[in-house]
Structures are given as C-alpha cells and as structure tokens.
C-alpha cells in the first residue's frame with residue numbers, strides 16, 4: 262500500500278476515488294449518487310438513525326449511514342483526513358488550539374469544559390511524553406450516540422484525535438471503548454489498521470515530522486471508568502477507581518504524564534471545525550454553548566432514536582417537532598437528561614433552552630446525551646429509585662459518602678415504593694442528598710443525588726401520595742396497585758390465565774375471568790397480554806383478608 | 811467471597827506450577843495454549859493486565875482462581891492484585907457461563923418499557939434468578955444496561971441476537987427455541 266505523503270496527494274486520491282465511484286454508478290444503474298452511496302445495507306436500515314427531522318443539523322452524524330465505515334476510501338471521498346493534512350502543513354499547534362477556541366467547542370462528555378482550554382493546559386505542561394485519550398466508555402443507560410459514531414464514522418474520531426495530538430504534542434493515543442460495544446471495537450480496530458496502511462497513523466504523517474499512533478483498550482463493564490481518573494487507572498491495567506483531583510490529568514494523567522481526555526463526539530467535531538471554519542461552528546448555538554449536540558431520544562415520543570440538534574433549541578422543539586409529540590397523545594410529565602447523574606425537568610419547564618448552563622440551572626445537566634421523555638403514566642418516585650439503584654450498583658465504594666449515601670437513599674426509596682414510607686423520609690432523603698453531593702470524591706457520588714433532588718423538588722406530591730396515602734398516582738409501583746378484570750370487556754379468551762406466572766387468574770373459556778388478589782403478585786403480565794383492554798389497574802394497596810393497615 | 815468457596819483457594823502460599831497445571835482449564839492442552847499465547851503477546855504491553863484479562867475472558871469464558879494464580883506466576887504480579895482487578899469489573903467472571911445467555915436490557919428506556927415483567931416471566935420458566943445459570947448449564951440469565959436500541963424497548967439479547975419490543979408472551983417461545991437446539995442433537 263502506498264503511503265500518502267501530502268495534502269495534494271490526498272486530494273488527488275479523493276478525486277480518483279470519486280471518479281471510480283462515478284464509473285461504478287454508471288455501470289450499476291440501480292445506484293445513485295448521494296442518496297444511497299455505498300454504505301452496507303445493515304447500516305442503512307438503522308432503526309435508530311432516521312432521516313433528519315426539520316430542526317436537526319447533522320455535523321457529528323453527517324457521515325453515519327452514508328459511508329461504509331469499513332472502507333477508508335469512502336471517508337476520504339467525503340474530505341476525510343484533509344483537516345489533519347491541512348493542520349500538519351499549515352498550522353502551528355498554537356494555531357490549532359486558537360481555531361478550536363474560536364469555535365467555542367465544549368466537551369461533549371458531560372461537564373462541558375472548553376476543549377481548547379483543556380488542550381492548552383496539557384500542551385503547556387512540561388514533559389516530552391504526552392497522551393491523548395478518547396473516552397468511548399458511554400455507560401449512561403439509555404445513551405448510544407457515541408456508539409453510532411464509532412460504528413458509522415470511526416475515522417472522524419481518529420482524525421480528531423490526531424489533530425488533538427498534534428496540538429498538545431502527544432505521540433500516543435488510546436481509545437477506551439466499553440466492552441458492551443463489540444461492533445464498535447471491531448470497526449475501530451479495522452479503521453486504525455487502514456489508517457496505518459495509508460500512513461495516516463504512524464511515523465511522519467503526511468510527510469511531516471509529526472508521528473502518532475492509536476491503540477484500542479477495552480473496558481470491562483464498570484460505569485465509573487467513564488470518569489477520567491478512573492479511566493486512566495483502567496488503561497494502566499488497574500482497578501478503575503477514581504482518585505482525587507487535582508492533580509488533573511492535564512498535569513498528571515496516564516503513567517503520570519500530561520494527558521487530555523476527550524469524548525468521542527468532541528473529537529468527531531474537530532475535522533469539520535478545521536475544514537469549514539470556527540466561525541461557521543460558532544454560528545450555531547447560544548452565546549456560551551456552540552455547535553450541535555447529539556441526543557438519544559427515547560421514551561414516550563413518537564419518533565425515538567438518534568438526533569442531532571443545534572444547542573439552544575428548546576425542549577419543546579425537541580419533544581414536539583423532532584420527536585413528533587407524545588405517543589398516543591398522552592400528556593407530557595417530565596424529561597430526563599444527563600443520565601443517572603442528571604435530573605428530571607418537569608413539563609412546566611418545556612420552553613427551557615438546551616445548553617450547558619440552562620440545564621444545570623434547572624437541576625439537571627447536559628450529560629453525554631441521553632434524553633428520556635416521560636408521559637403521565639410514569640411514576641417519578643420509581644424513576645428516582647431506578648437511577649439510585651444504578652448509581653448504588655455502580656458506586657466503586659472507594660469513598661464512604663457515596664457508598665453509604667447511595668445505599669441509604671436506595672433503601673428509603675425502595676421502602677417508599679413498597680408502600681412502607683414513613684413521615685420524615687423526604688427530609689431524610691434531602692439530608693442524605695446534600696451530604697453525598699458535597700463529600701463524595703468523584704462525579705458519580707456528587708451527581709448521584711440529582712435524580713432524587715430534582716424529583717422531590719418538582720414532584721413532591723407524588724412522594725407524599727406514596728408515603729401518606731399509600732397510593733402510586735401513576736399506577737406503577739407494584740405494592741400500591743391492584744389489577745382487576747373488567748367483566749364487560751372480557752371475552753374469556755383465557756390468554757391472561759395462561760400467561761399469569763402465579764396462576765392467579767381463573768375462569769371458564771368464553772366467560773369473564775377473575776383475578777385472585779391473594780395470589781396476584783402485580784406483575785402486570787396479564788395487563789400487557791390482554792388484547793381486549795379488559796384488565797385495568799387500580800391505585801391503592803391490595804387489602805388482604807386479615808391484614809390490618 | 812462465597813462463590814469462590816467452590817474453588818480451591820491457596821491462601822498465602824503460592825502453589826507450584828506443577829500443582830496449578832493439574833487444574834481445569836490449565837490441564838487442557840488447547841486452553842492452556844490459548845492462555846499462554848495471550849500472556850506471551852501482551853505481557854510487555856503497558857497496562858497489559860486489563861488486555862490479558864479481557865482476552866482470557868472472551869476466549870476461555872471465565873477467569874478462575876487457578877487461572878489468576880497462573881497469570882500471577884507468569885507475569886510476576888501478586889495474585890491479590892489480579893483478584894482485585896478481576897473482582898472490580900463486572901465483565902470478568904470466575905465461573906463459566908451457560909452455553910447460551912439471555913440478557914435483559916435494564917437501561918432506562920427498557921426499564922420503563924417493561925423489562926421487569928419479562929425477567930419475572932423468564933425466571934418463572936427457567937426457575938432460576940437473574941444472574942444465575944440453569945443447573946444443566948444451558949442458559950444463563952443476565953441483566954445488561956442499554957444496548958443502544960432504545961427505540962425498540964424493551965430489548966432482550968439472546969447470545970448475539972437482539973429482540974426488540976418483546977412482550978411477556980414472547981418469552982416462552984424464545985426460551986423454547988433455545989431448548990430446541992438441545993433436543994435435535
């Protein structure tokens with residue numbers, strides 16, 4: 262394989278590739294330029310990445326489903342690696358940092374730290390050995406934006422990393438990818454290999470004296486490894502436990518050397534900023550939050566999946582325009598952003614702008630981009646409990662406030678959901694939230710109380726209904742509801758009885774069935790299986806014979 | 811701690827190679843070769859322990875106490891360090907999984923979409939708890955977090971195959987399909 266040694270050569274190669282594609286198209290009349298291109302069939306049928314909706318702008322996702330991620334030529338035909346070649350021929354490292362600073366790009370991994378600032382800090386720290394790390398740990402349950410970029414356009418991330426490495430003076434980069442993403446891992450390995458074959462990674466890239474290589478490292482199912490110091494420990498082959506900062510990785514990171522860790526999406530933005538110009542990038546978004554952001558839109562909206570919108574868009578536009586409204590025309594209750602360390606934003610704040618500052622002020626955060634829309638049938642106490650369970654399981658246990666705090670809060674939330682809440686529980690949750698937030702070592706413990714704090718703040722009445730009335734208003738918490746068969750609707754099809762795991766449903770074929778409340782465990786299977794809407798959920802605890810309340 | 815009681819632990823005394831090599835899977839030439847090959851390829855990679863453990867987990871299927879002792883001897887790292895790393899990451903197991911795994915997605919979208927009901931149904935049919943393996947070693951039930959197909963929630967992954975919008979009534983046929991592969995042979 263011949264190595265590419267200059268920007269000119271790269272552009273020549275691009276022309277050849279496009280020429281060849283044109284020939285391909287003329288000799289295959291079925292294919293058309295632009296609309297179909299050459300992505301593999303499986304990717305085109307991507308259920309999670311639909312054609313962009315009206316208010317979307319695709320920057321990070323621009324190539325996904327359009328190019329074949331396993332074919333570097335496809336990326337090159339879309340101006341691939343021209344940003345890197347340009348930077349190496351025409352920019353000093355300082356100019357690269359300046360360009361990124363002008364664009365206003367902020368980290369897409371959650372905290373929104375200005376990317377140029379991070380690179381500058383790393384660059385200015387003494388030492389000849391420096392590292393660049395791509396955080397592809399994406400552990401937020403309900404988020405998969407980074408995964409689609411890695412699987413659909415891996416070279417954009419590698420190119421961003423190479424530009425960053427040139428800017429900070431790193432010779433070695435690592436992609437830390439979670440083990441749950443085997444396809445992303447395979448795609449990346451292949452992409453790195455192809456880039457090496459072309460001489461785009463390796464020694465004297467594009468004929469310059471800049472040498473850079475990338476290695477892939479896999480996680481092993483620990484959410485906390487997304488935290489930068491834990492991630493570094495994991496790359497070093499250790500237990501992925503966070504350590505106190507400072508020193509920040511920019512000063513002392515991987516193997517004690519200055520290291521810049523950035524998110525997948527942060528890197529994927531870089532080539533476009535260089536090629537199209539920082540002014541273009543900064544023209545999108547708000548004063549302090551520039552560019553676009555991808556979100557994994559999930560939950561009770563009609564159009565779910567991956568979206569990319571300019572920052573500063575309102576939640577209303579996301580839910581009703583991009584998301585095409587709430588399923589079954591139900592009412593919107595809340596929107597959860599920021600993952601397990603984020604918060605729930607109530608429907609009343611639907612006109613909130615989506616930018617780093619506004620989301621934080623609303624008690625949530627940008628996070629990596631999970632966005633779950635919840636309709637009126639969602640129990641907010643149950644949601645808080647779900648996220649606390651996640652945080653408690655994922656707490657690494659290194660520091661006491663987080664370990665004990667998440668455990669104690671989960672206990673209380675479990676009790677409340679089981680109808681055993683007592684007066685004072687809400688206040689105790691608030692107290693524990695404060696302690697955990699302030700005294701935990703890393704972002705996991707500091708953010709773990711957010712779902713509880715935000716749901717208590719906006720949905721206190723639901724907590725009170727659970728605790729004082731033993732009632733789950735949304736009819737979700739199992740211990741606080743009962744299932745009954747509506748006799749008039751029941752056709753006696755026996756389907757529910759066959760599916761009930763505890764045999765609580767009896768009745769003759771073609772005659773109305775009945776649920777024995779003493780046996781029923783409120784699993785909800787019958788409710789989901791009945792085709793005739795003959796099963797209803799009623800709020801209120803089942804009163805068993807002989808039980809005193 | 812408890813799940814290690816079934817395996818031989820050596821306490822503070824490091825066993826000799828000789829003793830270790832009597833242990834399964836180190837006493838199988840094929841699997842020993844795979845382990846040796848992995849150790850050989852990655853022992854000098856910086857931070858290579860994670861790479862080695864990931865490779866062994868994926869190729870052997872688990873990292874038992876004897877395997878950990880073996881790595882410790884070859885790499886000259888205290889076995890307590892290795893056990894510390896293995897126990898930290900949920901992907902590493904010290905016991906073999908079943909032939910097939912059913913993973914229930916408990917990511918946010920799937921949780922809200924009804925995964926708990928599916929799990930209850932499967933637990934009832936297989937008569938095991940989530941996280942366990944059936945006594946015949948055929949099926950392991952596991953929970954996973956978001957697999958990136960939230961719009962098809964709730965999602966169940968059988969081995970590598972993903973099933974979306976699973977209703978509780980779909981669980982019995984799914985399990986039946988797995989069991990069929992055993993009847994045929």
Ligand SMILES: Cc1cc2nc3c(=O)[nH]c(=O)nc-3n(C[C@H](O)[C@H](O)[C@H](O)COP(=O)(O)O)c2cc1C
Nearest residue numbers: 368369370396398399400487488489523524527704
């Ligand atoms: C518990 C925890 C989990 C995190 N998980 C991720 C993650 O999955 N991906 C990510 O990019 N950043 C994650 N972060 C944020 C990183 O620590 C870090 O801020 C980020 O990778 C920096 O990249 P950026 O500047 O490009 O945003 C996590 C932080 C914490 C505290």
Ligand code: SF4
Nearest residue numbers: 658659660663703706
């Ligand atoms: S805050 Fe939690 S996750 Fe972070 S170091 Fe402490 S115990 Fe570990």
Ligand code: SF4
Nearest residue numbers: 751752754755757791
């Ligand atoms: S599934 Fe519905 S219609 Fe059929 S017996 Fe049960 S309640 Fe009646």
Ligand code: SF4
Nearest residue numbers: 761781782784785787
């Ligand atoms: S809720 Fe579950 S246990 Fe109760 S009757 Fe329906 S299927 Fe049976």
Ligand code: FES
Nearest residue numbers: 915917920959960
């Ligand atoms: S939450 Fe299950 S696939 Fe995302």
